[in-house]
Amino acid sequence: MLGEVGTEPGQFNYPRAIDAGSGAIVVIDKSARVQRIDPQTGACLGWTTMPRFEHGKPTGISVAPFLDGSSTFYIADTHEHRVLVIDPPMGSGDPPIIRAAFGSLGTGAGEFIFPTDIAVLTDDGGHPQRIYVSEYGGNDRISVFGPGALHGEEAFLFSFGTPGSGEGAELNRPQSIAIDPDTRELVVTDAVNHRIGRFTLDGDLVSWIGSPDESGTGRFDYPYGLWIMGGSRAIVSEFGSSRVSVVDLRAGEVVARYGKPGRDARELATPWGVAGLGGALYVLDSGNNRVVACVPSGLSSEDLSLPKGGS
DSSP: OBOOBSSSTTOBSSEEEEEEETTEEEEEETTOEEEEEOTTTOOEEEEEEOSOOTTOOOOEEEEEEOTTSOEEEEEEEGGGTEEEEEOOOOSBSOOOOEEEEEOOBSSSTTOBSEEEEEEEEEOTTSOEEEEEEEEESSOOEEEEEOGGGGGTOOOEEEEEOEESOSSSSEESOEEEEEEETTTTEEEEEEGGGTEEEEEETTSOEEEEEOOTTOOGGGOOSSEEEEEEETTTEEEEEETTTTEEEEEETTTTEEEEEEOEESSSTTEESSOOEEEEETTEEEEEEGGGTEEEEEOOTTOOTTTTOSOGGGO
């Protein structure tokens, strides 16, 4: 277990966003702190505070390359209606070094209501090619931007998805997104519709996995967090059932589930996210104010070593 309740470095106040990269776990909690956490010891390696948070706190973060190829943090600054890109914090509470920011409140092209997550498609040289942003609150869609968004250009390309719960490309709180490096598809946790979506990178629906009226092992209960492994498999944290599911995306099946609601070891409370790093799985156990580190049975260390979305 990493962390405990509190506002000191290495402690968490209801964390809601997690990712991993450059040898660290990255966590954002409801105190608006962005912390780099040592995955072995739980020690804070550096932290900063979001520049604005009066209206609310972020719910998504992705560690991905900037224009120069350096590792940066793409933050879904949810209640500020924008995407913020900052350097990884190295000090203790220093103001964030902002590399880029784009978006504003609205329903038009390139605007957001409540952005939830970011997925970055990179080219063969490891540089941003497209930036995908999910949002909810009335838009409930995925917007796609070119790399020009990172240096102040009008770089909106297109959006897809409409609010709803039908069988087409309808979404109700798309909470997490990631790119499957094997199929080059965008995977979406459609949280309030209790399902997982596969889309082409141009926004065409490939298939849905799970549905609100499906029973048994195929049903999801508010899927929030998402991590893509090799072989087109995904790890999904379910906020509603306080568990983690392993999904075969191509087969459209849940192949394993771990965890149950509770406060003890091996138990979870409203997990918002998941991340894999260095052969271990890190579950953002939000309601317990901690990160649970584990290697679930049936998964190998190689499964849990890929970066989110293949970035």
